[in-house]
Amino acid sequence: STKWASYGMFYKYQPLDLIRKYFGEKIGLYFAWLGVYTQLLIPASTVGVIVFLYGCATVDENIPSMEMCDHRSNITMCPLCDQTCSYWKLSTTCATARASHLFDNPATVFFSIFMALWAAMFLEHWKRCQMRLNYKWDLTGFEEEEVSDHPRPEYEAKILSKVLKKESKNKETEKEKLTWKDRSPAYLTNIVGILFMIGLTFAIVFGVILYRISTAAAMAVSSDPYTKDNVRVIVTATAVIINLVVILILDEVYGSIARWLTQIEVPKTDKSFEERLIFKAFLLKFVNAYTPIFYVAFFKGRFTGRPGKYMYIFRSMRMEECAPGGCLMELCIQLSIIMLGKQLIQNNLFEIGIPKLKKLIRYLKLKREVKLEPDSNYKKPQQYEADYNLEPFAGLTPEYMEMIIQFGFVTLFVASFPLAPLFALLNNVIEIRLDAKKFTTELRRPNAAKAKDIGIWYNILRGIGKLAVIINAFVISFTSDFIPRLVFMYLYSPDGTLHGFTNNTLSYFNVSHFEAGSEPREAMALGYKVEICRYKDYREPPWSPEAYDVSKEFWSVLAARLAFVIIFQNLVMFMSDFVDWLIPDIPKEISERISKEKLLMVDLFLKEEQTKQQIVEESLKGTAIPLLVLIAPLVYGLGLLFILPF
Amino acid sequence: STKWASYGMFYKYQPLDLIRKYFGEKIGLYFAWLGVYTQLLIPASTVGVIVFLYGCATVDENIPSMEMCDHRSNITMCPLCDQTCSYWKLSTTCATARASHLFDNPATVFFSIFMALWAAMFLEHWKRCQMRLNYKWDLTGFEEEEVSDHPRPEYEAKILSKVLKKESKNKETEKEKLTWKDRSPAYLTNIVGILFMIGLTFAIVFGVILYRISTAAAMAVSSDPYTKDNVRVIVTATAVIINLVVILILDEVYGSIARWLTQIEVPKTDKSFEERLIFKAFLLKFVNAYTPIFYVAFFKGRFTGRPGKYMYIFRSMRMEECAPGGCLMELCIQLSIIMLGKQLIQNNLFEIGIPKLKKLIRYLKLKREVKLEPDSNYKKPQQYEADYNLEPFAGLTPEYMEMIIQFGFVTLFVASFPLAPLFALLNNVIEIRLDAKKFTTELRRPNAAKAKDIGIWYNILRGIGKLAVIINAFVISFTSDFIPRLVFMYLYSPDGTLHGFTNNTLSYFNVSHFEAGSEPREAMALGYKVEICRYKDYREPPWSPEAYDVSKEFWSVLAARLAFVIIFQNLVMFMSDFVDWLIPDIPKEISERISKEKLLMVDLFLKEEQTKQQIVEESLKGTAIPLLVLIAPLVYGLGLLFILPF
DSSP: OTTTTSGGGTTSOOOHHHHHHHHOHHHHHHHHHHHHHHHHHHHHHHHHHHHHHHHHHHGGGOHHHHHHHOTTTOOEEOOSSSSSSOOEEGGGGHHHHHHHHTTSSHHHHHHHHHHHHHHHHHHHHHHHHHHHHHHHTTOTTOOHHHHHOSBOHHHHHHHHHHHHHHHTTOOOOOOOOOOHHHHHHHHHHHHHHHHHHHHHHHHHHHHHHHHHHHHHHHHHHOOOHHHHHTHHHHHHHHHHHHHHHHHHHHHHHHHHHHHHHHHHHOOSBHHHHHHHHHHHHHHHHHHHHHHHHHIIIIITTTSOEETTEEOEETTTEEOOOOOTTOHHHHHHHHHHHHHHHIIIIIIIIIHHHHHHHHHHHHHHHHHHHHHHSTTSOOOOOOHHHHHHTSBOOOOSHHHHHHHHHHHHHHHTTGGGOTTHHHHHHHHHHHHHHHHHHIIIIIBOOOOOOOOSSOTHHHHHHHHHHHHHHHHHHHIIIIISSHHHHHHIIIIIOSSSSSTTHHHHHEEEEEGGGSOTTTSOSOTTTTSSOOSEEEEESOBOOTTSTTTTSBOHHHHHHHHHHHHHHHHHHHHHHHHHHHHHHHSOSSOHHHHHHHHHHHHHHHHHHHHHHHHHHHHHHHHHHHHOOGGGGGHHHHHHHHHHHHHTTO | OTTTTSGGGTTSOOOHHHHHHHHOHHHHHHHHHHHHHHHHHHHHHHHHHHHHHHHHHHGGGOHHHHHHHOTTTOOEEOOSSSSSSOOEEGGGGHHHHHHHHHHSSHHHHHHHHHHHHHHHHHHHHHHHHHHHHHHHTTOTTOOHHHHHOSBOHHHHHHHHHHHHHHHTTOOOOOOOOOOHHHHHHHHHHHHHHHHHHHHHHHHHHHHHHHHHHHHHHHHHHOSOHHHHHTHHHHHHHHHHHHHHHHHHHHHHHHHHHHHHHHHHHOOSBHHHHHHHHHHHHHHHHHHHHHHHHHIIIIITTTSOEETTEEOEETTTEEOOOOOTTOHHHHHHHHHHHHHHHIIIIIIIIIHHHHHHHHHHHHHHHHHHHHHHOTTSOOOOOOHHHHHHTSBOOOOSHHHHHHHHHHHHHHHTTGGGOTTHHHHHHHHHHHHHHHHHHIIIIIBOOOOOOOOSSOTHHHHHHHHHHHHHHHHHHHIIIIISSHHHHHHIIIIIOSSSSSTTHHHHHEEEEEGGGSOTTTSOSOTTTTSSOOSEEEEESOBOOTTSTTTTSBOHHHHHHHHHHHHHHHHHHHHHHHHHHHHHHHSOSSOHHHHHHHHHHHHHHHHHHHHHHHHHHHHHHHHHHHHOOGGGGGHHHHHHHHHHHHHTTO
């Protein structure tokens, strides 16, 4: 098993049977699952790379970004913040517009349908693999409950204390159970605790938004032209890094909080303890990891108001807008930094670094102890001593959690970042061997535990798969510019092409309508007097009778977006159900073998019984003890008596 | 069991165990399922009636229908057909508007959410009941395949003919299978046949639409004022009756076509034959029963065009419009007539009448035969002779099919007809006893067949449940006026109430813009010269620069409708999944009992084995035949040999 744990073997299949023999079924199933997942990431990342390359190849033919980069069009945009910011030219965002085409093209729509079906395929494929392993490892008849149905000592202690308390009042000692009343304070603490943690996450994300708004405004004042040019990049990058650090810290904190909350709940069995812990930890970590991404995808730039009537938080801070290339580009940056940072730092650094560090500390402690007793001769420690120095095994939950959160990155927002499966694949190829190394060399050998399936994780995977469909539908229709382009082409374009699309998405604003005090100080920054500036929204122009009201186009684009969500969601759900129905849960060869074996077993059993009967009869003949003849029917009668009452 | 079959016993539980003993598990499960379904229809119909009563109670407070009935408002509507129809007053449709409020009120939205959850509950509840029956009837270990995995004689005949054909060429006689190539002509016939049948259904529905349009136009010409007034009622009623008759006839035809198509497919086993037959028959009958309803719900009145630019079929026939009260009223009429008619005629008349008729014919035939042989003395026929005179048992498929189609009526369009569950309940209370009577007295006693579950029907029920969510979402948002009212209240109403809603939904048309030849002949029918008439649509008025273009309001209402579909669908799906997750599939007491029994069985088995071992040992001691000691390990070794290769 040392061979399996080396990086050089990444291309080979894992020796699952050996893993199972050494570590038990539970860990064997984890590595099997990780293997299946990683294997299926290969086609996903291949298609993802092709989609990305398609984006690269078509970037020069993309009319909207060409229009944005066209210096002749010379569109003057309204300032991005009050007073300190000035008017600016649309053509300065040319690079962003070109970059966002890499992720915002029709191939992305295809890719997110593909990934939804991929997720359904993966779950079905895993079910089959699990059945095959169950069969191979002889678990088909094994029932989970038999093993882990014993109450936990903490539960029994609580029962005991309750009984003792009661006994002081009356002397009955019937079998006690924790009632709803006993549990309600713990449940209440749980709910409050979880809501508080979720609130904390939201508050932190909100804090980062405030940081971003205020820094952007402060930097815009700076006279250094270099700083001014790079405001957006610097602000975005630092904000994402703050987000990442917060996520990493809270991840550890939430892990222990979830454990503490589950402990005060006092669940009855080990199994229910594990399930409750996993559920809580998953909920907290999921919210923690995805809140900033959800904000960028669905909320950023939606509530900015319009020039002359901006929305403010705390009266002075204007809500931030997305870059003119669309929020999709920012979503993509956010997603890639969080995903890569989380994987690199948490999975690889933490997983290797911390056990190594702990080992080092333990080793130093031991050395000091040895020094304190200088009389004992140094001798090579026994294997069991060396093993004892290793970290104890803390359960599979963190390993699964990490992978499930990654599965979320791969499926939930894949419409905005088609390279996610590739990065996940690269991480996992390393991860398998790292985990293997950790399990074989860094940790004490865990107790072998039997398990038939991966338990609650499967349900979580299914849930993520379902959520992914609806989130991708919303990302494509609301975050990307896919639908506005289609609507423009079929409803408003004079020649059926995208020429004029950029102009169409920008509304007009008469600068004399600025609220007093919010107009830019340097009105002449562009070298001429600005009378009309443009902003990205569908609103009536100043010369319309309903000036600055949302326009008809706004509603038609909204209707098209919503229609797309309905069509996409139902189509993908139907196709997933179809995949589900097409692939049987139990592989045919396994079900055939099982029924064949059953027949053989029955045959064998009958034969054996016959032989025994023969012996009994012969012996009866030989020794003539007629009493014994009565025993066999007696036993059967007894059996009937046992079965009948039910 | 004669007691069970009498109408008087409708309020009592069915004697399921007796049914199972007499008819076998399969029929027992059918009656159990029917019982559970009927029982759960009680709360559904109660809530349905309450919703309907709420509609009745609030009809006088409903502002839109009050506005329509107000004679002072005096709105002149555009003619409903070319030339022969004239302008008309909106207040003439007062009654329809009031009636449609009965089904088009906010309580309906609540009711359709309730019914979607009810469907989820029903499926979960049935799963539990099935488990309980399985346990009670000792079917937990029973595997379906063991019984019905034998190939059908037709299949073997086909294999044989194939082998014979092949043998003339080469002399190999390996085990033959029907390959894809052998089956493809049958599959092709199937697909073509089903598509043709579906096309036929569509064609007939289209024919009825043509009938409706042309009759309405013809009757409008008539000089009889009474006819003229009742045109809509007469046309609608006759058209629905034609639809109903066509559905009833095609139902029988499609049943035999599905059987024929399945026969030429030559499925391998009886089970697969049944499943394929059910699938095909269900598809055809579903399309047959629901096509006219789908048309009224989603297509009627959507493609009429606008005054001055109507849509025509066959150049002369204008597409029909919905009544001014909304299409929901028409949907409700269509639904109730088809549902009630189908149930009354098909279920009760056909099911009782036709077996009785066949019995009569058979009896008359017998009598003639008896007359032909006058020498034989008349004697009371033996019981088996009387039984032979009964109809043979044709399988449960028609019984299930009828109920599933009814389940569709109860769930799919429940948003438009909250009384559907009540009518279904009334029908089923009779149906259970009718079926019972039929099975006990009208049909030969069927062969008892074992079955663990209701098979493919469960999947069909699930599918209908899922479909119901999306269809109800569309009915509420597109067929009813629920969303336009909300949008008006929150976006356009000056005082936040529904006052002015009717006026808001009607667009203006300048009668001078009629296409030449389509203007009404009697321009002065209302006693004054009409210059502006109104029609139900969201379009710009004639004095706008974009006259007759769809207005901003059209797009905003469309967006709201689509948003409602998304919210409704996802909310209901989430709640259904929650119900699914909340109710465990296996009742707790059953799973506890099963595990307890397992333990008892193991104990018993061990004890028995011990006793046997003792006997063997004692007999060995007594007779001292050491050879026999070898047999036991030998048998176990043999067992190992059998198991190892897998």
